[in-house]
Amino acid sequence: MKEKLVVIGNGMAGMRAVEELLEIAPDMYDIVVFGSEPYGNYNRILLSPVLAGEKTIDEIMLNSVEWYAENDITLHSSKTIVDIDRRACKVIADDGSEESYDRLLIATGSNPFIIPVPGHELPGVISFRDIKDVDDMLDASKAHKHAVVIGGGLLGLEAANGLMLQGMHVTVVHLMDTLMERQMDSASGAMLKTSLEERGLNFLMSTSTEAIVGEDHVKGVRFKGGLEIAADLVVMAVGIRPNMALAQKVGLHCERGLVVNDTMQTYDPRVYSVGECVQHRGETYGLVAPLFEQAKVCANHLAKMGIAKYEGSITSTKLKVTGIDLFSAGDFIGDESTEEIVMQDAAAGIYKKVVLKDNKIQGAVMYGDTVDGAWYFQLMRDGTDVSDFRKSLMLGQAHLGDSGHGGENAAATMADTMEVCGCNGINKGEIVQAITVKSLFTLDDVRSHTKASNSCGSCTGLVEQILANTLGGDYSAAPHLKPMCKCTEHTHDEVRKAIRVEHLTDIPSVMNLLNWKNADGCASCRPALNYYLLAAWPAEMKDDAQSRFINERAHANIQKDGTYSVIPRMWGGQTTPNELRAIADVVDKFELPEVKLTGGQRIDILGVKKDQLPAVWADLNAAGMVSGHAYGKALRTVKTCVGKTWCRFGTQDSTTLGMDLEKLTWGSWMPHKFKIAVSGCPRNCAEATIKDLGVVCVDSGYELHVGGNGGIKVRVTDLLCKVDTEAEVHEYTKAYIQLYREEAHYLERTAPWIERVGLSHVKKYVLDDPENRLALAARFEESQKYSQTDPWAERASEGVAQHEFVAMKEIG
Amino acid sequence: MSEWIEVGTIDDIPKLGARVVKTAKGNIGVFRTAEDEIFALLDECPHKKGPLSQGIVHGKRVTCPLHNWNIELDGGEAVAPDEGCAISYAVKVEGGKVMLFTSPTA
Numbered sequence A: 001m002k003e004k005l006v007v008i009g010n011g012m013a014g015m016r017a018v019e020e021l022l023e024i025a026p027d028m029y030d031i032v033v034f035g036s037e038p039y040g041n042y043n044r045i046l047l048s049p050v051l052a053g054e055k056t057i058d059e060i061m062l063n064s065v066e067w068y069a070e071n072d073i074t075l076h077s078s079k080t081i082v083d084i085d086r087r088a089c090k091v092i093a094d095d096g097s098e099e100s101y102d103r104l105l106i107a108t109g110s111n112p113f114i115i116p117v118p119g120h121e122l123p124g125v126i127s128f129r130d131i132k133d134v135d136d137m138l139d140a141s142k143a144h145k146h147a148v149v150i151g152g153g154l155l156g157l158e159a160a161n162g163l164m165l166q167g168m169h170v171t172v173v174h175l176m177d178t179l180m181e182r183q184m185d186s187a188s189g190a191m192l193k194t195s196l197e198e199r200g201l202n203f204l205m206s207t208s209t210e211a212i213v214g215e216d217h218v219k220g221v222r223f224k225g226g227l228e229i230a231a232d233l234v235v236m237a238v239g240i241r242p243n244m245a246l247a248q249k250v251g252l253h254c255e256r257g258l259v260v261n262d263t264m265q266t267y268d269p270r271v272y273s274v275g276e277c278v279q280h281r282g283e284t285y286g287l288v289a290p291l292f293e294q295a296k297v298c299a300n301h302l303a304k305m306g307i308a309k310y311e312g313s314i315t316s317t318k319l320k321v322t323g324i325d326l327f328s329a330g331d332f333i334g335d336e337s338t339e340e341i342v343m344q345d346a347a348a349g350i351y352k353k354v355v356l357k358d359n360k361i362q363g364a365v366m367y368g369d370t371v372d373g374a375w376y377f378q379l380m381r382d383g384t385d386v387s388d389f390r391k392s393l394m395l396g397q398a399h400l401g402d403s404g405h406g407g408e409n410a411a412a413t414m415a416d417t418m419e420v421c422g423c424n425g426i427n428k429g430e431i432v433q434a435i436t437v438k439s440l441f442t443l444d445d446v447r448s449h450t451k452a453s454n455s456c457g458s459c460t461g462l463v464e465q466i467l468a469n470t471l472g473g474d475y476s477a478a479p480h481l482k483p484m485c486k487c488t489e490h491t492h493d494e495v496r497k498a499i500r501v502e503h504l505t506d507i508p509s510v511m512n513l514l515n516w517k518n519a520d521g522c523a524s525c526r527p528a529l530n531y532y533l534l535a536a537w538p539a540e541m542k543d544d545a546q547s548r549f550i551n552e553r554a555h556a557n558i559q560k561d562g563t564y565s566v567i568p569r570m571w572g573g574q575t576t577p578n579e580l581r582a583i584a585d586v587v588d589k590f591e592l593p594e595v596k597l598t599g600g601q602r603i604d605i606l607g608v609k610k611d612q613l614p615a616v617w618a619d620l621n622a623a624g625m626v627s628g629h630a631y632g633k634a635l636r637t638v639k640t641c642v643g644k645t646w647c648r649f650g651t652q653d654s655t656t657l658g659m660d661l662e663k664l665t666w667g668s669w670m671p672h673k674f675k676i677a678v679s680g681c682p683r684n685c686a687e688a689t690i691k692d693l694g695v696v697c698v699d700s701g702y703e704l705h706v707g708g709n710g711g712i713k714v715r716v717t718d719l720l721c722k723v724d725t726e727a728e729v730h731e732y733t734k735a736y737i738q739l740y741r742e743e744a745h746y747l748e749r750t751a752p753w754i755e756r757v758g759l760s761h762v763k764k765y766v767l768d769d770p771e772n773r774l775a776l777a778a779r780f781e782e783s784q785k786y787s788q789t790d791p792w793a794e795r796a797s798e799g800v801a802q803h804e805f806v807a808m809k810e811i812g
Numbered sequence B: 001m002s003e004w005i006e007v008g009t010i011d012d013i014p015k016l017g018a019r020v021v022k023t024a025k026g027n028i029g030v031f032r033t034a035e036d037e038i039f040a041l042l043d044e045c046p047h048k049k050g051p052l053s054q055g056i057v058h059g060k061r062v063t064c065p066l067h068n069w070n071i072e073l074d075g076g077e078a079v080a081p082d083e084g085c086a087i088s089y090a091v092k093v094e095g096g097k098v099m100l101f102t103s104p105t106a
């Protein structure tokens, strides 16, 4: 018989945990849900846009009543649980009905705090928490004129804005002298106040409420000092308190909230809790992003996988008042130990402040231009050292490196018809539509439903912005420690470490040891694992062909029609009449449809059928050519210019140096593709400064440039150093490549890798520490011993992997 | 005419891999899972006809090599949120021999 899971509280956190559970262990429990409210689960965040008339209740439903039925979940709506018998393991509802459980999940959210001033119980005094409150406010706005909102925080301002849009005259009363003082500093708070006043809101700052006046309905509000103003509706939005009355009553340990450990378990091991009712490591949360992280961890333990840990969250805030952009996160006030960078353009209504400690972002607050909020937040959560780009930090992410297609448009100002994802032809409207209709919350959701950001990924930042803007609230960007893929909770770095420390040499051992959720992984983790094993144990590891993407398995690029392209290596971009003749002969002999020059200084033969590949390779091999690895996460091309042999400006023999570097590095598998170029002088005809490694020859030696990218987002290289001799160029090349091979995440080019770890990190290991440089170079040489065999020759004439190329059978 | 035809042995197909049977009506991919279950699909992805036999096999699914759709080996259905269905064929293994039924499952 299945075990039974009872959930108390049909809100955002509880249901998110149930959804996560259905995802990973759909058949484990009979699930019964109790909720006080008479609905399915709805998106509470979007009550503000509903009040403002921008959305309807139907549009904010997350799980309809039908959804529960479809998933075999029993939903008791309009039933409040009033008692729990923990000995007998059952819950008791307000109508007397009972339900027994094997596991219990308490997700009762929180209660709005009502200031107990005289008159607080009068009709017409309400809070802003649920659909009923919104209905009450909408009714009041139809019948009455004057509203007072007590509390100038996020909720209060959203309520005030909504009521104003419904035609009421609204006064916001705030105890402090800064609005949203927990999210804003005084400068940005003042700007916010000015723009809200321009829209028609009235404020009473530094004012405390003494009484609510009226006989059988609210008539007005009186403040300390005697001022009294008329009011037909009073909204109290002064804060929330974790709703833990039930838990306290049944003796579960509570402090400021219901206390849970890192697995979201309360002091009673059968009872879990998530959401605003929870206190974890002394913190309570009032935004959905952390609650969703809790829900994920809780589901993992309910499913008895027992590997996830919740370690607390850092949150960020955004106000959902259409047309007002503000963002804040972390500690944006600072103290003696911090520094701050401020950028302000009062006329343009823009204010940005970033607080740094030891060159790491502690917090940020932005007003007017919040495009880079998500970026600062990411840097903050990752604890990224910003010294390498501190100068341009305030200019935003678009100014990091260089311009390119990468997310430079501000999502908010984009028209619905503008294209966001150029690979899949998805425009902004389609993404917004999917987010609202299908209730998507995360980047992954948007990727799988719309395909946006699913291909080259250059629009990821933009999609995240659209997601944040559409959800209005704060949404959960990738958790700060991103698991490798859906098959595991572990990050790339954790997996690489386990492979090294535990001396794992094959994929099944990694998956076993790290509790992979799917027996043989997926198309995303298997290639990554195969590479990590190969990079760690080049001699021992046995390459797993079935874990390689088809291009690397067939050693050619698959094309849209299922044929392949063949690009032989042309060392340093040089070729010979013999090679050209052999290529021409192959094209004629196999009647291949197209030959073209590539962007990488070599020749591409297109339209080769898979079963022709070995014969084509055999002919190319016969003329001395080997695989160009144009298909691999591997060393690709080494482009060169003619250099001093011919060129009147050439300072060194760049062509030979390039050929030598290619002989040194070819065949090497990498986290992603790797390109090198060598230019003979600073005119840089080989475009060395947009390569993963670029050598620019000068009269006195060789400049080594790293981390360039000419692709999706152009990034100009950083100068690593200048060396005097070709021997040094070789040594530094080997060390730098090996550092990248050992440290970068799978599918991370050198440009994003260096932006993640910082150029100073690379310098530390490759430049400043000669011993380490030599050790890295030695490990590279060792690994090259196993990779410099031509995969084409093995298949064309040594009989390797023939099953790839011949049909199993031909019939009919 | 439809019939069961022997197309080879189970060991001809790599674990977590596939082989192609060429027919007059197009290629059929014959897949083998980690548990040695065998499935057969017409070698055309419901998306843009990518050759499914060239994809990465995991669980009872294959990821298409062209745009990463996941396809259920059993029945050919695309995994949600993608929508579509690859044509599937009946296969059975008898004494290590793989038998393929030459007309598609309705």
Ligand code: SRM
Residues within 6 Å of the ligand: A456, A557, A558, A559, A565, A567, A596, A597, A598, A599, A600, A601, A602, A603, A604, A628, A630, A636, A637, A673, A675, A690, A691, A708, A709, A710, A711, A712, A713, A749
């Ligand atoms: C053949 C070639 C185009 C050509 O006809 O010239 C080419 C073809 C492809 N490129 Fe490229 N790239 C080619 C030179 C380039 C260059 C230019 C260069 O190398 O100097 C660049 C920009 C430089 C750079 O990489 O920084 C380039 C940046 C990309 C990118 C973007 C990479 C990035 O980090 O931003 C991708 C997408 C990816 O790798 O994820 C890509 C991906 C591709 C793929 C593999 C797309 C795919 O997954 O199927 C194309 C394979 C077509 C095929 O089957 O042959 N190709 N690609 C060029 C092969 C060069 C060679 O001799 O090996």
Ligand SMILES: Cc1cc2nc3c(=O)[nH]c(=O)nc-3n(C[C@H](O)[C@H](O)[C@H](O)COP(=O)(O)OP(=O)(O)OC[C@H]3O[C@@H](n4cnc5c(N)ncnc54)[C@H](O)[C@@H]3O)c2cc1C
Residues within 6 Å of the ligand: A008, A009, A010, A011, A012, A013, A014, A034, A035, A036, A037, A044, A045, A046, A047, A048, A079, A080, A081, A082, A107, A108, A109, A110, A128, A129, A130, A155, A158, A243, A246, A274, A275, A276, A277, A285, A286, A287, A288, A289, A291, A318, A320, A472, A473, A474, A475
């Ligand atoms: C107007 C508004 C705007 C907001 N805007 C944002 C925003 O922009 N960004 C953001 O991140 N967050 C925002 N929030 C906060 C966010 O909505 C909450 O953090 C989130 O909904 C909390 O989820 P929960 O499951 O813990 O609680 P809830 O969603 O409140 O769910 C708890 C449910 O349990 C029920 N319940 C309680 N006790 C019992 C019982 N004994 N028996 C049965 N049922 C019970 C309650 O009726 C309720 O339905 C906003 C909240 C409001 C009200």
Ligand code: SF4
Residues within 6 Å of the ligand: none
């Ligand atoms: S070759 Fe490169 S630029 Fe051209 S279509 Fe393919 S991926 Fe795009």
Ligand code: FES
Residues within 6 Å of the ligand: B045, B046, B047, B048, B049, B050, B064, B065, B066, B067, B068, B069
């Ligand atoms: S053709 Fe298969 S995913 Fe596009």
